[in-house]
Amino acid sequence: MTYKVDNISEIKTYLKELKKYSQYDFCEYSDSSIYRRINKVLVDHKLSLDELMDKTRTDSLFVENIVQEITVNTTEFFRDPGIWHELYSRHFVPLKKKNVVNVWHAGCSSGQEVYSNNVILSEMGLLDKSRIVATDLNNKMLKDAKKGEYNHRYNMKIIDNFNAVINKKKLADKVRFDKYFEFQEDKDIIKVRDFLKENVDFKRHDLVKGELNSYQKFDVIFCRNVLIYFNASLQSRILKRFHDQLTNGGMLILGNHEGLTGFFKTRFIKNGPVFIKNNAFHFEY
Numbered sequence: 001m002t003y004k005v006d007n008i009s010e011i012k013t014y015l016k017e018l019k020k021y022s023q024y025d026f027c028e029y030s031d032s033s034i035y036r037r038i039n040k041v042l043v044d045h046k047l048s049l050d051e052l053m054d055k056t057r058t059d060s061l062f063v064e065n066i067v068q069e070i071t072v073n074t075t076e077f078f079r080d081p082g083i084w085h086e087l088y089s090r091h092f093v094p095l096k097k098k099n100v101v102n103v104w105h106a107g108c109s110s111g112q113e114v115y116s117n118n119v120i121l122s123e124m125g126l127l128d129k130s131r132i133v134a135t136d137l138n139n140k141m142l143k144d145a146k147k148g149e150y151n152h153r154y155n156m157k158i159i160d161n162f163n164a165v166i167n168k169k170k171l172a173d174k175v176r177f178d179k180y181f182e183f184q185e186d187k188d189i190i191k192v193r194d195f196l197k198e199n200v201d202f203k204r205h206d207l208v209k210g211e212l213n214s215y216q217k218f219d220v221i222f223c224r225n226v227l228i229y230f231n232a233s234l235q236s237r238i239l240k241r242f243h244d245q246l247t248n249g250g251m252l253i254l255g256n257h258e259g260l261t262g263f264f265k266t267r268f269i270k271n272g273p274v275f276i277k278n279n280a281f282h283f284e285y
């Protein structure tokens, strides 16, 4: 018995049903990605699409669980270390002039990106004056992020990446690493030290639904490896919001393989891995 669906239009019908019966709206996710994810759910749960529809209408707990499976949560500490080193050694230096540094991690997954950045802010003496909000759609990921405790075997690169970013010119410095992380080798656990968690507000926010309200403008917005899962029109709406929510000269940091095209190229100035808000333009709709 095959559970897979060949036709994207059938999957889109399912997404409309999911939207009707839950708070989740995946209708504007990119066809290729959502096609793969829904088919994976069908195969893993041994369900036909009709059965998936029925469960979605009647079982809200089931819906919460499959949302964990639909979203791609892959992340790591100092993912793409070259970028983090550039932020640390170059792009974040002007933030030292600010009284308060406001940072938003949009699509923070289980928090490794947030804590990587907090290490950098701490090394630069900026952490105490930083206010950080970290958001995701996925409640399970947010719970893990708040806890800040990770299996080392799934985060094997942490020490190498840490050294590549922070200790680039020095030999591995265990004392420096231990300042931020407690490595319990016997339990295979890496714990983020409490002070790195203190000024982070982890909260649920759905980028599809709209603005992140009641926050000041941000000096830095991270949205790494999230927009690739969305179609072009949803990407545009979100990028417009990011532009509005950045301070003048604020920085947008996307994933290593993500960029801006067309219209948005004029709204941001690219400098290495950073897209700087171009103040000469305001959106008019």
Ligand SMILES: C[S@@+](CC[C@H](N)C(=O)[O-])C[C@H]1O[C@@H](n2cnc3c(N)ncnc32)[C@H](O)[C@@H]1O
Pocket (backbone or CB within 6 Å): 071, 072, 073, 074, 075, 076, 079, 106, 107, 108, 109, 110, 113, 135, 136, 137, 138, 141, 205, 206, 207, 208, 223, 224, 225, 226, 255
């Ligand atoms: C691949 S992870 C990226 C994590 C991290 N930014 C990084 O680059 O390592 C993508 C994250 O985006 C989140 N996400 C997907 N759709 C979202 C939405 N509509 N609103 C907010 N977050 C979303 C997923 O739950 C997932 O945690």
